Amino acid sequence: MANFPTTLENLINELTKMPGIGRRSAQRIAFYILNVPRTEIQKLVSSIVKAKESICFCKVCNNLSDKETCSICQDQTRQRNSLCIVEGPSDVAVIENSSTFKGMYHVLLGSLAPLEGKGPEDLKINGLLQRIKNEQIKEIIIATDADTEGETTALYLTKLLQPTGVKITRIGLGIPMGSNIEYADSHTLSRAFEHRKEVKS
Amino acid sequence: MANFPTTLENLINELTKMPGIGRRSAQRIAFYILNVPRTEIQKLVSSIVKAKESICFCKVCNNLSDKETCSICQDQTRQRNSLCIVEGPSDVAVIENSSTFKGMYHVLLGSLAPLEGKGPEDLKINGLLQRIKNEQIKEIIIATDADTEGETTALYLTKLLQPTGVKITRIGLGIPMGSNIEYADSHTLSRAFEHRKEVKS
Numbered sequence: 001m002a003n004f005p006t007t008l009e010n011l012i013n014e015l016t017k018m019p020g021i022g023r024r025s026a027q028r029i030a031f032y033i034l035n036v037p038r039t040e041i042q043k044l045v046s047s048i049v050k051a052k053e054s055i056c057f058c059k060v061c062n063n064l065s066d067k068e069t070c071s072i073c074q075d076q077t078r079q080r081n082s083l084c085i086v087e088g089p090s091d092v093a094v095i096e097n098s099s100t101f102k103g104m105y106h107v108l109l110g111s112l113a114p115l116e117g118k119g120p121e122d123l124k125i126n127g128l129l130q131r132i133k134n135e136q137i138k139e140i141i142i143a144t145d146a147d148t149e150g151e152t153t154a155l156y157l158t159k160l161l162q163p164t165g166v167k168i169t170r171i172g173l174g175i176p177m178g179s180n181i182e183y184a185d186s187h188t189l190s191r192a193f194e195h196r197k198e199v200k201s
Numbered sequence: 202m203a204n205f206p207t208t209l210e211n212l213i214n215e216l217t218k219m220p221g222i223g224r225r226s227a228q229r230i231a232f233y234i235l236n237v238p239r240t241e242i243q244k245l246v247s248s249i250v251k252a253k254e255s256i257c258f259c260k261v262c263n264n265l266s267d268k269e270t271c272s273i274c275q276d277q278t279r280q281r282n283s284l285c286i287v288e289g290p291s292d293v294a295v296i297e298n299s300s301t302f303k304g305m306y307h308v309l310l311g312s313l314a315p316l317e318g319k320g321p322e323d324l325k326i327n328g329l330l331q332r333i334k335n336e337q338i339k340e341i342i343i344a345t346d347a348d349t350e351g352e353t354t355a356l357y358l359t360k361l362l363q364p365t366g367v368k369i370t371r372i373g374l375g376i377p378m379g380s381n382i383e384y385a386d387s388h389t390l391s392r393a394f395e396h397r398k399e400v401k402s
Binding site: 005034043047051052055089 | 204205207209214215216219220222226228230231233234235239244246248249255265271290294297
């Protein structure tokens with residue numbers, strides 16, 4: 001298969017390691033890298049190196065950050081007594097994008113998956129109880145995924161945090177906006193009925 | 202949209218410039234870059250830099266090469282009087298992979314697309330006539346794509362090279378192996394009839 005020069009084959013192989021990139025996409029990206037001006041490649045390489053060097057986890061909430069404490073934890077204008085627990089940094093990003101939540105986050109950096117051997121010790125829950133006490137949290141919103149792992153994690157957290165006496169809520173599970181009930185699966189429908197909410201005119 | 206630290210946003214933006222990579226894929230790749238060991242990233246970055254620095258076009262056939270002349274042009278065991286004209290280096294790679302052709306190549310680095318303003322001057326046809334004469338080519342196989350641009354290019358090359366007196370052939374156009382005539386489009390079918398070949402028992 002040495003049809004391309006070795007350095008190009010090496011590049012294609014390295015690119016194939018990236019998630020979602022097969023041999024064909026890697027080849028297209030490699031040709032892009034060969035064709036694009038050198039300055040563009042310098043920008044690409046320096047952005048990789050800089051991100052790798054500067055990004056760490058916020059020491060308070062475990063969100064991605066380029067400082068010790070992330071911008072959300074530093075933001076004094078946020079509602080500091082509301083804590084949203086999520087699985088990963090991309091969840092924070094997507095919730096922030098929706099502008100619906102103005103409180104604080106706690107990122108677990110994972111979810112419980114007993115079958116894969118991922119237990120509570122693999123999640124960042126150390127100091128969560130302490131944080132809830134110190135920061136005088138009034139509501140804990142569990143926003144883990146609606147899949148098996150996320151649900152297991154939500155259940156575990158509920159049991160763990162119940163003794164704090166703080167109000168614990170789970171984000172609404174049900175029919176996504178814009179979709180038809182006709183096409184909803186039975187699992188989603190059953191959750192939608194559980195999560196029904198009283199309406200008043 | 203500054204939900205991620207700036208350096209991470211920069212990385213995602215740079216990744217989005219790559220072909221076939223949208224915001225979501227870029228985000229996944231960025232997280233991969235953050236999670237993977239530092240040595241892996243050094244390998245990725247050095248493969249990008251090395252490929253960018255070392256890969257050039259072969260001065261004989263315009264194929265990608267890490268030397269002045271590519272490995273195919275240097276290979277003295279190949280059938281040097283048969284010349285296959287293709288649009289790009291990936292065409293060479295895929296033909297080489299099929300092990301059906303043992304001759305030489307000429308890479309045009311493009312195809313004629315009058316509507317996009319791409320004319321013969323944008324193709325590497327300089328020196329092609331000279332090459333055909335010097336290397337005593339006996340057969341020219343036109344292996345440009347079977348799309349409008351490729352067909353236009355094939356027509357142009359046929360007219361250009363006819364005066365050399367060398368036998369010019371176009372690769373077979375028709376029903377791809379493993380597919381049903383029932384599902385073939387009429388354009389492909391009409392070409393398949395044009396490219397029909399006498400069979401003998």
